[in-house]
Amino acid sequence: MSDEPSIFTRILHGELPGEIIAETEHVFALRDIAPKAPVHLLIIPKTPDYRDVTELAAADPALMADMIALAGRLAHEHADGEFRLVFNTGASAGQTVFHVHAHVLAGELSEKSLGG
Numbered sequence: 815m816s817d818e819p820s821i822f823t824r825i826l827h828g829e830l831p832g833e834i835i836a837e838t839e840h841v842f843a844l845r846d847i848a849p850k851a852p853v854h855l856l857i858i859p860k861t862p863d864y865r866d867v868t869e870l871a872a873a874d875p876a877l878m879a880d881m882i883a884l885a886g887r888l889a890h891e892h893a894d895g896e897f898r899l900v901f902n903t904g905a906s907a908g909q910t911v912f913h914v915h916a917h918v919l920a921g922e923l924s925e926k927s928l929g930g
């Protein structure tokens with residue numbers, strides 16, 4: 815984990831602009847700034863402790879379940895309830911922010927939205 819706060823932590827704390835569209839005790843959601851699908855949301859744990867989904871799943875499966883519950887709720891609110899969930903894991907897989915987050919892609923999806 816880097817010592818620098820992630821972009822997501824800085825948005826959560828109001829240090830960078832960004833609209834938090836939903837929040838629970840442990841998780842929050844943003845619209846992706848560069849959407850790759852008609853609905854493209856990011857589901858993010860408030861804790862910066864986990865770099866990626868493998869660390870999260872090993873250490874705190876309940877927190878991962880909270881993320882997926884919020885993904886499902888927002889897919890119903892913003893689309894028809896059906897969605898693709900993407901966790902890019904590692905730089906060569908397209909991960910650019912090393913504060914674990916799930917991409918929720920919904921709407922009419924093309925293959926282009928596979929990568930989140």
Ligand code: 5GP
Nearest residue numbers: 821832844845846847848902908909910911
């Ligand atoms: P990754 O590439 O790590 O899987 O996903 C990071 C995502 O964060 C990218 O899809 C990128 O568009 C999004 N992103 C980067 N900076 C910002 C920002 O400042 N605000 C929001 N809402 N999304 C961002």
